[in-house]
Every structure is written in C-alpha cells, then in structure tokens.
Amino acid sequence: MESRPKVTPLTRPSARRSHVPPLGVHPTPDGGIDVAVAASHADGVELCLxxxxxxxxxxxxxxxxxxxxFxxxxxxxxxxxxxxxxxxxxxxYGFRVHGAWDPEAGQRHNPAKLLVDPYARGLVGDLxxxxETLGAVSAPRRPDEPDSPDGRWWVAERYGAPDDRDSLAHVPHSVVVASHPGPPPLSRPRVPWADTVVYEAHVKGLTATHPDVPPELRGTYAGxxxxxxIEHLTSLGVTTLELLPIHAFADEPRLVAHGLTNYWGYQTLGFFAPHAAYATRSARGAGPAAVLDEVRGMVHLLHEAGIEVLLDVVYNHTCEGGDDALHVSWRGLxxxxxxxxxGASPAALAxxxxxxxSLDFRRPRVVQLALDSLRYWAEVVGVDGFRFDLAVTLGRTQHGFSPDHPFLVALQTDPVLNNLKLVAEPWDVGPGGWxxxxxxxxxxxxNDRFRDAVRxxxxxxxxxxxxxxxxxGLRExxxxxxxxxxxxxxxxxPLVRGPVASVxxxxxxxxxxxxxxxxxxxxxxxxxxxDNRDGSDHNLSWNHGVEGHAPRGAEGGDTATEPWSAVVPLRRRSQRNLLAMLLLSAGTPMLTAGDELGRSQGGNNNAYAQDNxxxxxDWDLEDAARDLLDTTRFLLALRREHPALRADSFFLGTPRPGEDEPDLLWFDADGAxxxxxxxxxxxxxxxxxLRPGPDDGDAHVLLALNGGLxxxxxxxxxAAGGGSWERVWSSSWDRPEAPDDEADDVTLESLSVEVFLNR
Incomplete structure (x- = not known):
C-alpha cells in the first residue's frame, strides 16, 4: 500500500487580521520564502514542497x-x-486545499490534488x-468523431463524488524563482502609434524551418x-512584434486523444510562467530561471534593434475547461x-x-491576478504591451459589458500599464459580445469591420x-x-482616440x-x-475559379498550364490589393507572419492544433514569394516615408486650422x-x-482604386501647386518597379490599386 506523507492536522484559523505578503511565493533575505495564495472558501491550505x-x-x-x-x-x-x-x-512546490466538496454550490475542494500556484514564476513537468488530474470520479470517453483513433480522454462526473487519487506525479510543479530586477537599462523603443506596424507571429512557427537560424535555436525565444x-523584421519595416501566447499553457484532453496539441497556446496554465517548451534545450535543462532569462534576453535584443514586443494574453479563461474537465489550479483553490x-442551482459555469x-472579472481577486501578471511581464520581462484575447470577458459586470469596468479603468490609470500599447480583441461569445x-x-x-470590408x-x-x-462595398x-x-x-x-485605435x-x-x-x-x-466542422464559414474569400493552390511548375511563366496560367496572376494581384489596403490605410496595420511570403496552410482556417x-x-522562397516580399517592403517604406499615410488624428474632410485645403478628398473616375x-x-x-501631406514639403498621396471587373x-x-502626379506603384505590377512615366490620364486595370505622389 502506498505510503502517504505525514500531515499536520488542520484547525480552523483564528480571525486575527494581519499583514499579508504579496500573492505567490517569494524568496526572502533570510533564505526562506513568503507564501500567499487566495482560497477564500477553503477550510485549510497546505504548502507542499x-x-x-x-x-x-x-x-x-x-x-x-x-x-x-506546511x-x-x-x-x-x-x-x-x-x-x-x-x-x-x-x-x-504546490498547494493542497481542504474544504467543502459541494459541486452543486460551486465548491470543489479536493486535497488529493496538488494544485499549481496561479502566481508561479516557473513550472516544470508535464500534465x-x-x-488523477480530474477532481471528481470519472470515466474514459472515446472521441466522438466517426473516424476516432484509439485514444481516450477522461471526463469527470459533473456533480460526482471527489476522486481520491493523488495527482502529485501527474501535474506540473510550481518552482520557486529568485526575484529579478527590471529589464536591462535600455529604453523601450516607444514607437508612436502613428508609426506602428504590428507583426503577429508564433514563437515556434516563426523560425522552426529558418535555414539561417542555428538548429538548436529554431522554434525558441532565442531564435x-x-x-x-531581426534583419527580416527590420528590412520589412516592422516596428512591433506581437507574439501569440507565451504564458505556460496545456493541451485540451480531446486533442491529446487525437495525437494533436494546442499549437496556438490559448489554454493558460500559468499567468506568470513562460511556456518552457519554447526555450532552448539548454535553458530548459537549467530550470525555470534560465527559461525566464531567455525570454528577457529575447526582449532585450529586440529592443536593441528598435522593435517593440507585445504579448497576446489570455485572461478570459484557463486550461481547466468545464466542470467535467481538469482540476489542476484555480478550480481546486x-x-x-x-x-x-x-447563478442557478445546481451551479453551472457560465x-x-x-x-x-470564463474567469469572473466581477471578482476583485480575478482583477488583481490579471493586473499583477501584466505588471510582472512589463516590469520584470520588459515587454511593451499586450493584446487581450476575448477582451469583452474582461469587462463584464452583472449587467454585461461596461467600458467603465474596474479592470478597464485600471488599465487607464495604472502607472505601469497605462503608457504601454494595449490592444483589445473586442468580442467574446456571450450576450452582447460584439x-x-x-x-x-x-x-x-x-477592427473586424476593416477585415470584412477589405475582403x-x-x-x-x-x-x-x-x-x-x-x-x-465601396462606402464601407x-x-x-x-x-x-x-x-x-x-x-x-469626441475623436480623442484617433484612427490609430483601429488595429x-x-x-x-x-x-x-x-x-x-x-x-x-x-x-x-x-x-x-x-470533420471540418470547426473554423469559420464566413471567410469572404475567392478562389478565382479553381479551388486550391497550383502545383509547383504550373504557377505561371513559360511552364504555365491551364487553368493556372489565367488564375495564378489574378490571385497574386488580389494579394497585392489586400496588402495595399492594409498597409496604406489610416489606422494601425497588423501583418500576419508569413503573409509577406505567400504562406499557405492548405486551406485550413483554424490551424490551432497543427504544430507542423x-x-x-516556409522560408524556402520561390520567385513569386520574393516578389511579394519586395512588394510588402515597398509598401511599408511608402508608409514610413510619407506622413500623409500615417494619420494620427481623424480626418475632418475640411481644412484644419491654418490650412487652406481639406485633409481628405474623394474623387470619382473623372477626377470630379x-x-x-x-x-x-x-x-x-x-x-x-487624396491625402494631402500634413506639412509643407510633405508629399500628397493619391490612391486610385478600381474594384470592377x-x-x-x-x-x-x-495636383497641388500646378505640379504633376508621379505613379510610384500599381498592384498590376509583379514587382514594385515603377516605369518612368507621369500621366494625368490613366487606365486602371480591373481589380487594381495605383499609388501616385505629388512631391
């Protein structure tokens, strides 16, 4: 029979109020640790070393x-x-929590389960x-798809009795991490919003196959x-790298049963601990402190190159799933x-x-958890901002979403956070979620309306x-x-946010x-x-007549074959049209990593489980990919060089004070x-x-659009001042190389964009 560790009997604590150390586990100068964990309904909590x-x-x-x-x-x-x-x-270390097991009232304390510290700075081990990792008695379940594999996952009885199997050997362990100073003494890049170009990327996917990144660094923070x-990002014109979640996360049981993993990382297990799997082998071997140092080093090197770092953060839910799923941290605390x-009886998750x-942002401890985590990543790791996944959940009150929610007020007023770049994904799937x-x-x-309008x-x-x-669709x-x-x-x-509020x-x-x-x-x-049930069906896409990509060798040029010889050139032009709208519009552009290279996912529009x-x-670029990369660089250079393309305030359509011309003008095909x-x-x-240059000497920029067939x-x-227009780019060009011509009368090819400058 397995021996159990000796436990000091727990007694009901005294009601004395005293100083409480910061939540989490923190080393002290005397060689010990201060410990604090929130478990408001518990009868007793043990720290387990x-x-x-x-x-x-x-x-x-x-x-x-x-x-x-203890x-x-x-x-x-x-x-x-x-x-x-x-x-x-x-x-x-971990925690064991004693208290009522009353699922119908929402209470699920089970001391047989070792719990991850929500404030752990490091985690080791696999789930x-x-x-063993479910709180209630459970039974195996086979995946419900017709072609299900032999794998199974376990599902707890929603209102069943507590499971008494010890989880210590089956869950990640929290790790005590020494206190770190702030980031190295290097000023943040602090790129103005009007100059910002965001590049959304996945830590692993960005470098997993890059030939110029050493093999031991591919797919890592160091990579x-x-x-x-860094050369790719800076030559492209990126100012701000937004990383998909790097908080420690776990896989969904259903994915594991299918032999898949959660590639994107939107299943948080720890809001303070970096995801160790993205660290180099040497850092993982050295422990969580070395993993943290690698993350800090990544941020520092990007800062040295003038690149900001934003983190995609998931405070709206955790990896524990529904009441019939995992019992590894918050559920047991x-x-x-x-x-x-x-609010019903029996209690059920909303x-x-x-x-x-969903985490309950009506609760002060939940708000505190999110704010403490944000400050930690800003102050200790040195990141420059955050993108909040399903941010409406973070602003839900008893009566639905409120822009005056305490969490959102804190983001506006907190001296650490309010000067960072903060970006909301402004929806969730609840009532009033958009x-x-x-x-x-x-x-x-x-701005999903921008996405849908352009597509x-x-x-x-x-x-x-x-x-x-x-x-x-023209007006939209x-x-x-x-x-x-x-x-x-x-x-x-009114109007204080400016167009830069639109990502x-x-x-x-x-x-x-x-x-x-x-x-x-x-x-x-x-x-x-x-069975292809997941992912959106509202894609507003167009295959241009043939479903799927052309085989290699059939894309175009001398080796083109039907129907690809007609379809592929139109597809490439459409990509350039979409890039032009993204990179030359008023607002803050966000480019998805790989789009500048023509990256394909084979038509998968929900590749969250595809770590492959x-x-x-794919960094093995063909000529068409290099042309698209050069086009992206050119368009971002246009944006960078011409203030008319980087509006910091909303257009009025009328002259601004001290100016003679309106700040934005629209003309029809006849120039009227x-x-x-x-x-x-x-x-x-x-x-x-027509977007006039905001100051004397700045070029005026004219975008001419033909969305017809x-x-x-x-x-x-x-043109202003009796000058002339210079055509500098057309989406009908395979490469961004302008012919040497100037014209007042222009033929816009079907489905094309042209850019003119009056210098």
Missing amino acids: VDVVEPHRDAHDPARYAERR PLDGPVYGVWHGHVPHVRPGQR TYGP VAHPAM DNAGYYLHD DVTGTGN QTGNFPPPTAEW GFWLDAPREGSHGRPMH LTTRLAGSADLFGHSDP NYVTAHDGFTLADLVAYDHKHNEANGE EISWI PMDREAWDMAGRRVVQM DDVGITLPP
Whole structure:
C-alpha cells in the first residue's frame, strides 16, 4: 500500500487580521520564502514542497517524489499565507486545499490534488490526462468523431463524488524563482502609434524551418531574437512584434486523444510562467530561471534593434475547461471565486468564451491576478504591451459589458500599464459580445469591420460579379480606409482616440492566410479531427475559379498550364490589393507572419492544433514569394516615408486650422469631387482618395482604386501647386518597379490599386 506523507492536522484559523505578503511565493533575505495564495472558501491550505528523491524513475511515478507539507495561516480576507525557512530558488512546490466538496454550490475542494500556484514564476513537468488530474470520479470517453483513433480522454462526473487519487506525479510543479530586477537599462523603443506596424507571429512557427537560424535555436525565444530574424523584421519595416501566447499553457484532453496539441497556446496554465517548451534545450535543462532569462534576453535584443514586443494574453479563461474537465489550479483553490457561474442551482459555469469556463472579472481577486501578471511581464520581462484575447470577458459586470469596468479603468490609470500599447480583441461569445469601438482609451482594438470590408470589396464582391450578381462595398471600404471614425470616434471628448485605435488587419492567426484567401472558397480543416466542422464559414474569400493552390511548375511563366496560367496572376494581384489596403490605410496595420511570403496552410482556417508544416513558415522562397516580399517592403517604406499615410488624428474632410485645403478628398473616375449623389450610385467600384501631406514639403498621396471587373480610364484630380502626379506603384505590377512615366490620364486595370505622389 502506498505510503502517504505525514500531515499536520488542520484547525480552523483564528480571525486575527494581519499583514499579508504579496500573492505567490517569494524568496526572502533570510533564505526562506513568503507564501500567499487566495482560497477564500477553503477550510485549510497546505504548502507542499516536492523533492525529486529517485530521479531515475519515470516522471509520472509517485515513487520519484517526496513531499513536505506546511499548513498556512489564514484566511485573511480570503488569503492563506505563511513564512517557511530554508527554502531556496529551484524548489518545487504546490498547494493542497481542504474544504467543502459541494459541486452543486460551486465548491470543489479536493486535497488529493496538488494544485499549481496561479502566481508561479516557473513550472516544470508535464500534465497527464487521466483520472488523477480530474477532481471528481470519472470515466474514459472515446472521441466522438466517426473516424476516432484509439485514444481516450477522461471526463469527470459533473456533480460526482471527489476522486481520491493523488495527482502529485501527474501535474506540473510550481518552482520557486529568485526575484529579478527590471529589464536591462535600455529604453523601450516607444514607437508612436502613428508609426506602428504590428507583426503577429508564433514563437515556434516563426523560425522552426529558418535555414539561417542555428538548429538548436529554431522554434525558441532565442531564435526569435537571432540576427537573421531581426534583419527580416527590420528590412520589412516592422516596428512591433506581437507574439501569440507565451504564458505556460496545456493541451485540451480531446486533442491529446487525437495525437494533436494546442499549437496556438490559448489554454493558460500559468499567468506568470513562460511556456518552457519554447526555450532552448539548454535553458530548459537549467530550470525555470534560465527559461525566464531567455525570454528577457529575447526582449532585450529586440529592443536593441528598435522593435517593440507585445504579448497576446489570455485572461478570459484557463486550461481547466468545464466542470467535467481538469482540476489542476484555480478550480481546486476557489472554483466559485475564480470562475463565472450562471447563478442557478445546481451551479453551472457560465461560458462566454466557448472554452468551457470564463474567469469572473466581477471578482476583485480575478482583477488583481490579471493586473499583477501584466505588471510582472512589463516590469520584470520588459515587454511593451499586450493584446487581450476575448477582451469583452474582461469587462463584464452583472449587467454585461461596461467600458467603465474596474479592470478597464485600471488599465487607464495604472502607472505601469497605462503608457504601454494595449490592444483589445473586442468580442467574446456571450450576450452582447460584439463591442468593436467601445473600449476606452488608451486601448486600441482589432477592427473586424476593416477585415470584412477589405475582403468583401476585393474578393467576395468580384466573386459575386463573376457570376453576374451585383457588386457592393465601396462606402464601407472607404470608411475603413479613412480610419473608421464611425467606430472609434465616439468618446468623451469626441475623436480623442484617433484612427490609430483601429488595429487594421486582413488576416490573423485565426482564419485563412493571405495566400489561402485567394485560393479557397471553402475551409479545409480535416486535419483538426472535427470533420471540418470547426473554423469559420464566413471567410469572404475567392478562389478565382479553381479551388486550391497550383502545383509547383504550373504557377505561371513559360511552364504555365491551364487553368493556372489565367488564375495564378489574378490571385497574386488580389494579394497585392489586400496588402495595399492594409498597409496604406489610416489606422494601425497588423501583418500576419508569413503573409509577406505567400504562406499557405492548405486551406485550413483554424490551424490551432497543427504544430507542423501546416502552420510553420516556409522560408524556402520561390520567385513569386520574393516578389511579394519586395512588394510588402515597398509598401511599408511608402508608409514610413510619407506622413500623409500615417494619420494620427481623424480626418475632418475640411481644412484644419491654418490650412487652406481639406485633409481628405474623394474623387470619382473623372477626377470630379464625390458628392452625395456620387456616393449613393449603386454599383460604383472606382474611387480616388487624396491625402494631402500634413506639412509643407510633405508629399500628397493619391490612391486610385478600381474594384470592377473591367479596365477603366480615369482622370487624376489636379495636383497641388500646378505640379504633376508621379505613379510610384500599381498592384498590376509583379514587382514594385515603377516605369518612368507621369500621366494625368490613366487606365486602371480591373481589380487594381495605383499609388501616385505629388512631391
């Protein structure tokens, strides 16, 4: 019979109120640790120090470990705390929580389960997906797809009895990490919003196949900061690298049963600990402190290159899933205190995230957890900002979303956070979950209306038009090109956010890549194991007549074959049209990593479980990919060099104080100003957008758009000061090499964009 560690009997704590140390485990100068953990409904909490006593045994063999338990004092305002001497950095630990097991009331305390510290700075070990990591008695379940593999995962009885199997050998262990000073004495790049170009990337996928990154660094934090990657980012014109989640995360049991993993990382296990799997082998071997140092080093090297670092953070839910799923941290500490419940009896989780659980931001301890985590990554790691996944959940009150939610107020007023770049994904799947434009400054927001307008005008409408159906979308597109004041201009006082509050994107990690948008009418997600049921069906994509990508050798040029000789050139032009809209519009552009290279996921628009070549960037570039890369560089250089393309405030359409000309003008194909009648003309597909340079000496920029299926002759509007227009780029060019010509009368090819400068 397995021996159990000796446990000091727990008694009901005294009601004395005293000083409570900061939450988490922190080394003290006397060689011990201060401990504090929130578990407001518990009857007792033990700190469990875990030692590896037989390292030759398997990591999931209980005999590998010995455990020492220390009852904590409390609770003081729901916090259990204590000081333990003679504990050094590197020590493994966890918590065991005693209290009521009453699932119908939302209480799920089970001391048989070793719990991860929500404030752990480091984690070691892997999670298993058997009954040991479930709080209630459970049974195996086979995947429900018809072609299910032999794998199984375990599901707990939602209101069943507590499971008494010890989880110590089956869960990651928290690790004591020495206190770190702030980042090295290097100023943050602090790129102004108007100059910002965001590049969304995955730590592993960015460098997993890069030939110039040493093999031992590929797919790691160190690889992201390798000179080859920094050169790519800086030559491209990127100012701000946004990384998909690097908080420690776990896989969903269903994926494990299918032999898949959660590649994207939106299943957080620790809000303070870096995901160790992205560190180099040497750092992982040296322990969590070395993993943290590698992350800090990555940020420092990117800062030296002038590149900001944003983290995609997931505070809306955790990896524990629904009531029938994992029991590894928050569920065992204070299920009713951390998770949003529906208020019914028996208690059930209120899922507004689509993941099985939602953290309850009506609770002060949940708000504190998020704020403490954000400050840690900003102050200790040195990152420059955050993108908040499903951010509406973070602003939910008893009555739905509120821009005055305490968490959002804290982001505006906290002296550490309010001067960082903060970006909201402004929706979740709960009631009233679409809130684009409703977050308070200084938060910027992903603009899904921009995405849909650009795709709709350049892809969906032409697809409809090719079948003889009406083509629409000009007014919506031009509103997005001008900065989306209709969404982001509502504030007190009005217009203070500016167009930079709109994070414009055409693609993101979630959805088709740029190359797949122009090659697929339908998603192809069979590899995800859900019979192609997952992923959005609203893609606004266009395959240009043939589903899928052309085989190598059939793409174009002398070796072109039908139907690819006609289809592929049009697809490449469509990619350039989409890039032009993204990179030359008012607002903050976000480019998805690999789109500048024509990266494809084979039509998978939900590659969250594909940690393989489907998701990784392929750096073996063909000529077409190099042309697209050069085009992206050129367009970003245009944006960087011409202030007219980097609006910091909303356009008024009238002269600004001290100026003679309006700050934005629209013209029709004949070069005449657009009036109300012109805007109301059904089916209009040609427009010219003139953005004057904001200061003397700055070039005026003219964008001429033809979203129709036929070539159109246009007349350019008069150039300022009697000058002339210089055509510097056309999406009809395979490469960004302008012919030596100047013209007032121009033929816009079908489905094309042209850029003119008046210097």
